[in-house]
Amino acid sequence: MGRVSPVPPPGPLRTLAYATLVNTVGAGLWLAGGALYLTRDVGLSAPSVGAGLTVAGLVGLSASVPLGGLADRWDPRTLRAVLQVGQAVAALAYLLVGSFPAFLAVAVPEALLAAGNLAVRAALVAAVGGPDGRVHAFATLRAVANLGITAGTALAGIALAVDTHRAYQVLVVGNAATYLLSAALLLRLPPQAAAGGTRPAPGAETTPGPRATAGTRRTPGTLRRGGPLRDRRFLAVSGTSAVLSTHVTVLVLVVPLWTVDRAGAPPPAVSAVLLVNTVLTVLLAVRLSRGAERAAPAARKLRRAGLVLAAATPLYAVTGILPVLPAIVLLLVATAVWTVGDLWHSAAGAGLAYDLAPPGAIGAYQGADGLLAGLAQALGRGLLTLLVLSGGPAGWLVLGGVFAAAGLAAPALARRAIANRQAPETRPAGVPG
Template sequence: MVFFAAEVARSLLLAVVTLLKGKIWTGLVGIFWPPLLVVGALRLSRPRALWAHRWYGVRRPDRQRRAEARERRLRVPLMAAKVRVQELLAGRPRDPAAERPLDLREEQAFRREIGLRPQRWRDPSHDLASPTNLSDATGSRSVLTRVLPPPGPARMLTFITMVMSLGQGLWMAINAIYAVTMVGLTPSQLGISLGIAAALVLMSSIPLGHLADRAGPRTVQMWSFLALTPLTAALVFVEGFWSYLIVTSVQGLAYRAGNNARKAMIAAKVPKGERARIMAYIRAAVNVTLSIGACISGLVLAWGERVGYQGAVILTALCFLATGLLTLKEAPVPPVPASAGAAFAVLRDMPFLAFTALDGLLVTHALLLDIVLPLWVISHTDAPRWMSAAILLVNTAFVVAFQTRAARGTDDPRSASWASLQGAGCVAAACLVFATTGGSGMLTACVLLVLGALVHALGEIRHAAGSWTIAYDLAPDHAQGQYQGTYKMGGDVGKMFAPAVFTWLVIGHGATGWIVLAVAYALLGAAMPALVARGVRSRAATAEKAAAAA
């Protein structure tokens, strides 16, 4: 035990040093493969990292120069290759301001941001590090600006969501094991309690969204996450089935209320044409903090002691507390007064309900990597068991790197519906790739699994970008809370039956099951443009009637 604790402490220390040196992905991946942490901790820091700011610069100018030279020699070509792939997937941005030459002050700020020292102006045609050549070579700014949107309400929304998802990622990974090993539930009791809690959340989703519209989304979000703090901390004292069921059920209701309110906040604070882009930033940022939370949970699970589990629960509660308090820094959104007609108008909006059902079926593709593929790897392929974790890591890295680019061209429901179609087509292609791994050798199976995961990730981010725009634009502004709550229900219903059906198809019928899933996703995606066009016509007709009545 002492040796294990020393190894965990050493890995944590190396991970902290690596992150302070600005090597984010090296630090995260190294938690799973410690030798990588040794490399990251011993090699030079990136020139604009906290480590370089503290230990290089004036103290060690030779190391600062070497770090800058290494940044230009390795990082710039790598960023150039990354941008070429991004533009191949989503096209080159059409921003006239980005095409004009930078003035001297902009050049200096840009060089600081990507980690190079400011230099005096020189002829761009004779300088490989000139503003034009440098922006062409890197194509994107620092890690922070790739994950966070520009300063403003959207950045605060993203940051708050990152704090929340840190706790979410930690709790998702340990919830089941904590309930069985620490609370003392049997697997059947755990399944029953989670099923009851999920059913309560599902039935309450629309009323909780309506509450966000009437009470104001900022108020509901703040109080929901403040309530989640003692509810989550109470899990430390829970013993037995009934207390666990009550706490997790109320916890689920509070979390869904906060999630619906957050979606309504985005609708209120972000212009219509920018929502998909901001949601892409949020999703990329959330994947980073979810990964950090999952890494922390891995250390807790490896330790296996009660105090570690309880510390993780308290840390999750503190993340929810910070989320609630940070919500106070957002500008308030006035509540929407009640209007004439049915309180839950979304239940009469058949085009939106049809879209919710269709998209709820499409979004089940996330379960392919979480549940189906790990079982497929160990039962039908010669690939090693750790390939499941490697595939999830590839998926997370791909989402962080390309989600914001994949959101381009989804500014209106029509283009967004075609993006959903493209995403569904990629998921269908990934299913066909996975089907070929069953009779392959170990090396071939590993290559095909990674290839399928990349195609699946491309479909995932393209479908997500399209769905965000459709879900927001088909909903009236005065009822975004209940409409987003209804939209969330579609995914919940789909995920209730999908694990059993997918497992039966793929594990029970092999490659044939993958082919059936590929055909199903292709058909669902093909139906999306016509369905969304109907919803747009219905929304326009409703707006005309409202204008005529006024």
């Protein structure tokens, strides 16, 4: 079982994995039951819920960089625990929602906390994993999160089957409780040093100027003035990764609609497709993350991810013209291929965002990376649905071309970003570091 289970050996990463598992059980509860609670129990219309969540999600992205930057100056463990307590309060506030304005008043702060917490989580993972283990830690937590969401979704099914006011209230309270329990588990970690807490040696020059000569030694990674949002070469790499990150939207939104409407498969086939993705993620996430700790190999893995995602699109396209049984089989095969590209992208994107960030600004740079990915996925919901469901097989092929182009561009963009990295400190030659 040790070879199959994504739970790591005893230590800080295992504690972080347990906190993630508990937190994502709550995420699964809310993902499966939140929309039905708001429509069937609260009485909001489905379009208003969708519009409110879209607005809240877009506003929430604005917290990514500021809270990520805060994690560079404060202990990310404590900061994340505080944010999760805030998320618990926001989750409980859904019990008070009775109108659309009240829904927005809860959804917007919750989205701000959630988006900021993702950047803080990335800084905490970097602190726990260290430079050589953070991508491995990221992949481990990805596998654990899939287990948690699956368990939460199954538990939500009980409340949805009962379909009473009390059952929905229990679902909301259960979601809030997972935030508090996860925060308590996080506090069992030792305090983590903030990424920006390190200082150069006394007398060291922290910002190399034009007079630096060959008699100085430089270490890559100075924070650019204006932060990550003015680091154009980093944003180019992160933007490429963000385009590929829309594979999430394709899998959870476009593929289910295509499966039922265009491939003609029965609705239970959607569960089978998503189950393939979940099982493969749990089994392969850590293994496929290897070799992505540094920017150059991570960029090559990102190229591979784009090409594999592109290779899956013709398989999905063909299911629209096959009989139902062969279409279902090919949907499962296509999803297996898609998942490999998904996992390579996840590891490569994390490796690039970590390694291209200055050592003292990991949280801020992760926040910028999350901001671009969030924008891409928000815009992708409408654009990708229109492209594939209206364009049919040709739409799939266009999408494959976009993914292939993004993947192929990644290594060159990463080389430019690596070449542009500056030095955080300069020492006279021969002076020990």
